[in-house]
Amino acid sequence: MTQELSKRLAKIREQMVLCGVDACLLSTTVNILYANGSIFSGYYYIPVEGTPIRFVKRPAGLNGENILYIRKPEQLPEQLLESGLPLPEKLMLEGDEMSHGDWMRLQACFAGVELMNGTNDLRKVRSIKTDYEVSLIRSSAEAHVRAYKRIPDVYRPGMTDNAFSIEIERLMRLEGNLGLFRTFGDMEAFMGSILTGENASVASPYDFALGGAGTVSNPIGAAGLELLPGKSIMIDMAGNFTGYLDDLTRTFSIGKLTEQAYKAHQVSIDIQQRLMEEMKEGAVCEDLWELSLKMATDAGLADCYMGTTQQAKFVGHGVGIVINELPVIATRSRDLLKANMTVAIEPKFVIEGVGAVGVEDTFLIEKNGCERLTKLDYDIVDLTK
Amino acid sequence: MTQELSKRLAKIREQMVLCGVDACLLSTTVNILYANGSIFSGYYYIPVEGTPIRFVKRPAGLNGENILYIRKPEQLPEQLLESGLPLPEKLMLEGDEMSHGDWMRLQACFAGVELMNGTNDLRKVRSIKTDYEVSLIRSSAEAHVRAYKRIPDVYRPGMTDNAFSIEIERLMRLEGNLGLFRTFGDMEAFMGSILTGENASVASPYDFALGGAGTVSNPIGAAGLELLPGKSIMIDMAGNFTGYLDDLTRTFSIGKLTEQAYKAHQVSIDIQQRLMEEMKEGAVCEDLWELSLKMATDAGLADCYMGTTQQAKFVGHGVGIVINELPVIATRSRDLLKANMTVAIEPKFVIEGVGAVGVEDTFLIEKNGCERLTKLDYDIVDLTK
Numbered sequence: 001m002t003q004e005l006s007k008r009l010a011k012i013r014e015q016m017v018l019c020g021v022d023a024c025l026l027s028t029t030v031n032i033l034y035a036n037g038s039i040f041s042g043y044y045y046i047p048v049e050g051t052p053i054r055f056v057k058r059p060a061g062l063n064g065e066n067i068l069y070i071r072k073p074e075q076l077p078e079q080l081l082e083s084g085l086p087l088p089e090k091l092m093l094e095g096d097e098m099s100h101g102d103w104m105r106l107q108a109c110f111a112g113v114e115l116m117n118g119t120n121d122l123r124k125v126r127s128i129k130t131d132y133e134v135s136l137i138r139s140s141a142e143a144h145v146r147a148y149k150r151i152p153d154v155y156r157p158g159m160t161d162n163a164f165s166i167e168i169e170r171l172m173r174l175e176g177n178l179g180l181f182r183t184f185g186d187m188e189a190f191m192g193s194i195l196t197g198e199n200a201s202v203a204s205p206y207d208f209a210l211g212g213a214g215t216v217s218n219p220i221g222a223a224g225l226e227l228l229p230g231k232s233i234m235i236d237m238a239g240n241f242t243g244y245l246d247d248l249t250r251t252f253s254i255g256k257l258t259e260q261a262y263k264a265h266q267v268s269i270d271i272q273q274r275l276m277e278e279m280k281e282g283a284v285c286e287d288l289w290e291l292s293l294k295m296a297t298d299a300g301l302a303d304c305y306m307g308t309t310q311q312a313k314f315v316g317h318g319v320g321i322v323i324n325e326l327p328v329i330a331t332r333s334r335d336l337l338k339a340n341m342t343v344a345i346e347p348k349f350v351i352e353g354v355g356a357v358g359v360e361d362t363f364l365i366e367k368n369g370c371e372r373l374t375k376l377d378y379d380i381v382d383l384t385k
Numbered sequence: 386m387t388q389e390l391s392k393r394l395a396k397i398r399e400q401m402v403l404c405g406v407d408a409c410l411l412s413t414t415v416n417i418l419y420a421n422g423s424i425f426s427g428y429y430y431i432p433v434e435g436t437p438i439r440f441v442k443r444p445a446g447l448n449g450e451n452i453l454y455i456r457k458p459e460q461l462p463e464q465l466l467e468s469g470l471p472l473p474e475k476l477m478l479e480g481d482e483m484s485h486g487d488w489m490r491l492q493a494c495f496a497g498v499e500l501m502n503g504t505n506d507l508r509k510v511r512s513i514k515t516d517y518e519v520s521l522i523r524s525s526a527e528a529h530v531r532a533y534k535r536i537p538d539v540y541r542p543g544m545t546d547n548a549f550s551i552e553i554e555r556l557m558r559l560e561g562n563l564g565l566f567r568t569f570g571d572m573e574a575f576m577g578s579i580l581t582g583e584n585a586s587v588a589s590p591y592d593f594a595l596g597g598a599g600t601v602s603n604p605i606g607a608a609g610l611e612l613l614p615g616k617s618i619m620i621d622m623a624g625n626f627t628g629y630l631d632d633l634t635r636t637f638s639i640g641k642l643t644e645q646a647y648k649a650h651q652v653s654i655d656i657q658q659r660l661m662e663e664m665k666e667g668a669v670c671e672d673l674w675e676l677s678l679k680m681a682t683d684a685g686l687a688d689c690y691m692g693t694t695q696q697a698k699f700v701g702h703g704v705g706i707v708i709n710e711l712p713v714i715a716t717r718s719r720d721l722l723k724a725n726m727t728v729a730i731e732p733k734f735v736i737e738g739v740g741a742v743g744v745e746d747t748f749l750i751e752k753n754g755c756e757r758l759t760k761l762d763y764d765i766v767d768l769t770k
Contacts, residue, residue, distance in 0.1 A: 028571070029571055029573065038601050039601075039603075041571065041590040058588065058592070059587075059588035059596065060695040061588055061694055095489075099482055100478075100481070101480045101502055101504065102481075117485070166555060166559060169554075169555075169558065170555050173554065174551060178575065178602055179554075179576070186413070186426065188565060191564070206426070207426075215563055215628065216418075216628060217563055217625075218565050219423070309445055309446055321602075
């Protein structure tokens with residue numbers, strides 16, 4: 001792990017140099033887990049040169065080099081000086097994640113130090129995975145596929161979407177899913193979403209690909225609807241088996257769906273396979289989105305692509321410690337794909353009278369192409385067979 | 386629901402007047418759910434007088450009075466003026482919850498307006514429940530009790546803590562638990578924690594009552610340990626059945642535990658029952674904590690009260706939309722209990738060679754006393770019987 005953390009540290013420092021900061025102070029769970037390899041409550045201080053220091057509030061009893069216990073951030077400057085480190089002139093903080101209150105408290109501690117919002121820079125760093133991180137996402141994808149293969153076993157006629165979801169959640173947990181669904185920004189979901197019938201067209205406050213009524217307290221996904229003949233069931237759960245997430249969506253049905261539904265499902269597969277031809281280092285995210293939209297439009301399905309009541313303007317997103325890492329494969333995104341990015345591609349359609357159809361898979365971007373990590377059949381599975 | 390929301394609005398406005406602000410702009414999921422009764426992405430603007438306005442980004446298609454769609458916060462001032470509302474002189478924001486980046490963006494939108502951090506004030510408002518909110522917590526507590534009663538049914542010899550947890554999670558979900566474990570601050574857990582044997586003494590980075598190794602990615606609770614004879618199993622899951630959480634912990638065992646363990650468990654019950662006599666409007670939180678600590682000390686159990694490696698300095702906390710609402714029943718907390726607060730009381734001990742013992746229940750504070758909402762036997766249940 002030491003070598004792995006050295007690689008991540010080098011990547012963070014490369015970005016720090018680009019930003020012209022001489023130190024970075026991490027305090028969010030996600031970035032501390034990324035940079036330190038495990039979670040503590042406190043601050044991870046990274047000078048652009050020299051040894052990083054872990055300023056730990058909790059847990060008690062950590063041993064190791066360069067661990068200093070503190071009770072409050074006001075101790076940081078004196079502790080840095082006692083450690084022989086100069087105070088930084090320009091300090092990177094996670095300004096789009098830490099609260100305004102915490103930022104102001106640190107600004108008071110580091111009077112005269114210029115603070116810089118590094119959230120987006122750190123997200124960029126995390127968007128390109130090390131080989132070890134890729135191996136964790138690959139393991140998540142494999143476990144995810146094993147769990148999804150067992151989905152037909154837990155279906156019972158007359159079930160509601162909630163009851164079905166509970167059994168699928170259990171399958172995922174039995175395969176080792178940790179449960180936590182980590183996101184960037186103000187989005188919440190339990191382990192994922194399951195959408196059947198009309199519920200697929202219900203707009204959500206969250207920026208997921210599709211919505212669903214969910215509950216008042218968490219308006220996303222299953223809404224207590226019975227699984228009925230002729231309806232599709234889209235299952236989109238986060239694959240958090242290793243702390244690194246893959247993303248995988250498959251469509252199921254109760255009996256036969258309409259021709260239109262099968263056609264749209266095939267267009268989703270076609271879009272994904274066409275994008276696979278284009279995805280490699282240097283591909284422009286916006287171009288991939290536009291290509292997907294053109295294919296949906298050419299198939300006469302523009303009106304139900306990525307929703308109906310509310311249409312998402314993206315077809316994919318990075319995955320990693322959170323479900324929505326960079327890049328976003330979206331309208332107006334000039335981001336370029338890079339080798340060792342891991343992205344989920346999810347062209348989806350909402351078909352009136354049926355529900356949602358389509359597929360989502362997770363891919364590893366390579367220099368000259370990409371690899372699908374979620375190796376599972378694409379077909380709509382009829383649960384009554 | 387209209388009447389209920391009017392009550393909540395009046396409570397928020399009372400606090401706004403105390404703070405001397407003429408408007409409040411809510412943007413976090415928790416406070417929008419509280420004030421609006423449902424979640425949207427955007428801003429809920431509350432002038433100290435007149436009609437609140439919902440500025441909605443998502444979901445599409447909301448109908449109702451005083452709903453204005455916006456794409457970005459920069460539209461807020463012009464939209465307020467177009468609605469005939471003056472710009473505020475002093476505006477309350479959720480400064481300890483919203484990101485620094487979001488705060489700065491709003492500050493730029495509202496140039497010249499004094500911004501005020503209202504996070505703690507809004508938490509104070511939420512700490513005193515309306516009767517309807519109490520009814521939701523009561524419903525959660527009842528469902529929680531039903532699920533816990535079935536725990537012995539899903540135990541199988543040779544299980545690990547993880548396998549046992551998965552079956553208990555399923556029981557909770559089948560009773561209607563929404564799964565989401567909402568917290569204030571940087572704490573994360575899946576549906577709750579289960580601690581057996583030595584794992585109970587593992588210190589956690591999070592500020593929960595007890596820890597447990599969990600996983601690298603979520604260091605809390607179950608750690609893949611087999612459930613062994615002579616060990617306790619403490620089950621502490623969040624009761625989110627209605628969007629409002631209760632909290633309930635019970636202790637189980639594999640066969641017989643040591644005398645010391647049963648004695649400590651009884652001290653936990655004694656502490657809780659003694660606190661029940663003291664809990665009513667006007668009780669001082671610190672005094673309740675000190676009383677609990679004195680009872681633990683008198684029983685010769687101070688060294689293992691609320692942990693060993695790392696000892697929590699609180700015995701209870703408010704519950705509501707998040708698991709850790711105000712007040713905190715903790716050292717140095719001069720907060721007073723008030724009628725219609727809902728608090729969980731969790732005196733716990735970690736016994737060497739056995740694991741954690743103790744109970745946690747959720748109480749409604751009343752003018753002259755309190756009511757236990759989680760009506761379940763206190764005894765340690767031997768799962769092998």
